[in-house]
Amino acid sequence: MVASLDTTFLDHSYENPFMNASGVHCMSTKELDELSNSKASTFITKSSTSVKRAGNPEPRYRSVPLGSINSMGLPNEGFEYYLEYATKYQKKNSKANPIFFSVAGMSVSENLKMLRALQDSDFHGIVELNLSCPNVPGKPQVAYDFELIKEILTQVFEFFTKPLGVKLPPYFDFAHFDAVAKILNQYPLAYVNCINSIGNGLYIDAQNESVVIKPKNGFGGLGGEYVKPTALANVRAFYTRLNPSIKVIGTGGIKTGQDAFEHLLCGATMLQVGTELCEEGVTVFTRLENELKEIMDRKGYTSIEQFRGKLKSL
Ligand code: DHB
Numbered sequence: 001m002v003a004s005l006d007t008t009f010l011d012h013s014y015e016n017p018f019m020n021a022s023g024v025h026c027m028s029t030k031e032l033d034e035l036s037n038s039k040a041s042t043f044i045t046k047s048s049t050s051v052k053r054a055g056n057p058e059p060r061y062r063s064v065p066l067g068s069i070n071s072m073g074l075p076n077e078g079f080e081y082y083l084e085y086a087t088k089y090q091k092k093n094s095k096a097n098p099i100f101f102s103v104a105g106m107s108v109s110e111n112l113k114m115l116r117a118l119q120d121s122d123f124h125g126i127v128e129l130n131l132s133c134p135n136v137p138g139k140p141q142v143a144y145d146f147e148l149i150k151e152i153l154t155q156v157f158e159f160f161t162k163p164l165g166v167k168l169p170p171y172f173d174f175a176h177f178d179a180v181a182k183i184l185n186q187y188p189l190a191y192v193n194c195i196n197s198i199g200n201g202l203y204i205d206a207q208n209e210s211v212v213i214k215p216k217n218g219f220g221g222l223g224g225e226y227v228k229p230t231a232l233a234n235v236r237a238f239y240t241r242l243n244p245s246i247k248v249i250g251t252g253g254i255k256t257g258q259d260a261f262e263h264l265l266c267g268a269t270m271l272q273v274g275t276e277l278c279e280e281g282v283t284v285f286t287r288l289e290n291e292l293k294e295i296m297d298r299k300g301y302t303s304i305e306q307f308r309g310k311l312k313s314l
Contacts, residue, residue, distance in 0.1 A: 003296035004303050005289060007041070009247060009269050010126065010163050014041035016096055016292075017264070017304065018285050021251045021274030022102040022128065022167065025282065027076065036089065038282035039289060042097040045082040047104035047130045050113060052078035056135065061278075062203065064212065067224020067253070068275040069203045071215040074104060079114050087122050102167070104130035106139060108152050115160050119170050126190065127162055132169035134199030134221050140197060140296070143169050146179055150213050153187045161230055165249065167192035170198055170230045171237070175191045182242035192242065193249040193272065194234035197221025200306035224275035228253025232266050237311055241266025257291020267309035 005016035019040045025031045027046045035043035055075025062069050076082075086101055101123060105111035111129065118127055131143035131152070131282050142148050143166075156164065166189060171177055184192060201222040203212050211218020231252025239248045250268025255276045263271055277284050301307055 002302055003293045007203040012098055016041045016289050017271045018288055019043050020277050021272035024274045024277045032085060034282050035036055037286035044097055044100035044102050046076045047102040048076045048079045048082050049074060050079050050110050059213050060215055062212045064203050067226045068219040069213055070224055071213055071220035073135050074133060083121060093238055098125040100126045100128050102128045102130055104133050112155055115156055119160050126166055127164045130167040132167050132196035143171050150183055163190040165193055167193040167196055170195040170234050177237040185243050189246050191247040191249055192238050193251055194238055195231045195252045197223050198227050225253055232262055235263055235268050257288055257295050260288055260292045261295050264304055264313045266310050
């Protein structure tokens with residue numbers, strides 16, 4: 001195999017584009033250590049809130065034939081736990097790739113508080129502001145309220161100078177792609193991450209005439225094969241609308257090397273794996289790298305740059 005998966009993201013060179021999607025395999029220091037020892041080129045922490053949360057009642061994640069449904073409800077060990085892990089990790093692994101830190105406050109002020117603490121900390125990785133958690137009862141997704149996106153980003157960039165990206169939910173209309181891209185282009189964002197789960201789907205077990213997860217009467221975010229075409233559309237829509245300085249991370253339905261290849265064709269730079277990482281464990285990264293290299297070899301590509309973003313129209 002001659003293909004190289006080298007990926008430059010925010011001026012740093014990674015061995016490959018693969019990492020976990022926030023929420024999967026990144027809640028505890030044990031899971032984070034497993035990611036750091038895997039073939040993923042970097043990793044992201046579970047979205048944190050200021051204070052530790054237990055999350056929604058179980059069962060709250062189910063693997064289903066074409067993917068997954070979850071309504072975790074933001075269980076996490078609390079902001080300080082992840083900040084301590086991240087800063088210790090950086091000290092211990094001074095030559096390691098920059099890591100990602102996800103925050104998902106329940107209010108504008110909670111997000112600002114965590115981002116101020118990150119700004120004032122020794123953390124020198126990349127921060128992902130999650131604007132798209134669909135699973136906290138009574139808390140609509142920030143990113144479906146365009147005025148609120150503006151309000152929060154305006155306040156964040158009054159003080160925040162470290163690299164910052166936003167995790168977006170899927171959008172389903174050109175008017176929304178246009179409106180959101182126009183807002184995001186007004187800020188010095190490092191990247192957008194498309195997509196979070198398709199929020200509030202309903203999976204039914206017909207045999208038992210029942211839902212399959214407990215919270216919210218069975219409604220939950222969909223991941224896996226269900227979401228890939230929506231994810232590709234969002235990656236493509238934002239890649240073609242955003243300032244070129246704003247990179248796109250592709251997340252959604254990456255189960256095979258071909259799925260990864262398709263995300264890259266749409267313009268993604270890094271690639272995050274959620275549902276399939278949960279299914280397969282951290283060895284998924286070795287398989288995905290081999291499968292992507294095989295496709296590139298077959299097509300005669302030696303680097304990702306040769307095809308990134310170059311999806312053809314008819
Ligand atoms: C949760 C789910 C998400 O999709 C997200 O972005 C953040 C948190 C959750 O339910 O824990």
